[in-house]
Amino acid sequence: EIVMTQSPATLSVSPGERATLSCRASQSVSSNLAWYQQKSGQAPRLLIYSASTRATGIPARFSGSGSGTEFTLTISSLQSEDFAVYYCQQYNNWPPLTFGGGTKVEIK
């Protein structure tokens, strides 16, 4: 099973600032990596797939990069609606599909 590790667990950012979230895989997942956003009390929403492709309707301020074992989600200028928990998920070697433990982006 591929283990996904996200850091930091919590990121405190001021509105308008840039946020950089990391995700590391225990072995290479090529570019088969997705990012999700989950707001409190809601289902997750797909943001990014194939490491860097934005899903339909996702604003351009969200960008993904990386391949192999190291990945980054960048939110270029945080808006109030972006404060949430973010999860990475690999789909290179499955079953099982595996998620990271999440990064909470909170208001500084």
Added chain:
Amino acid sequence: QVQLQESGPGLVKPSQTLSLTCTVSGGSISGRDYYWSWIRQPPGKGLEWIGHVYYSGGTYYNPSLKSRVIISVDTSKNQFSLKLSSVTAADTAVYYCARAEVVVITMNHWGQGTLVTVSS
């Protein structure tokens, strides 16, 4: 726009079987481009993939749950279902159904989730 809705008991006794159904609207469950998925999230914790079913009935399960899980599909009702047997308090979670792309195995449509509590 496809929509998914979970339904089933919110309280299950230990050692019994948890049963949930996901009703799909706005699209056919018989599409060849999708898997139909169950994911769960214990209170305050992260996401765990339970498994997928394909329209033909083919299934993929998380090995950690495989001995206790059955996911099935009913194309005539546009529904798919989850059965998890021998539940314990550790199975208490919000259970989500979702649609996953076959080519890029990511969940791009989710139900709202339903909380299932395991307690006597």
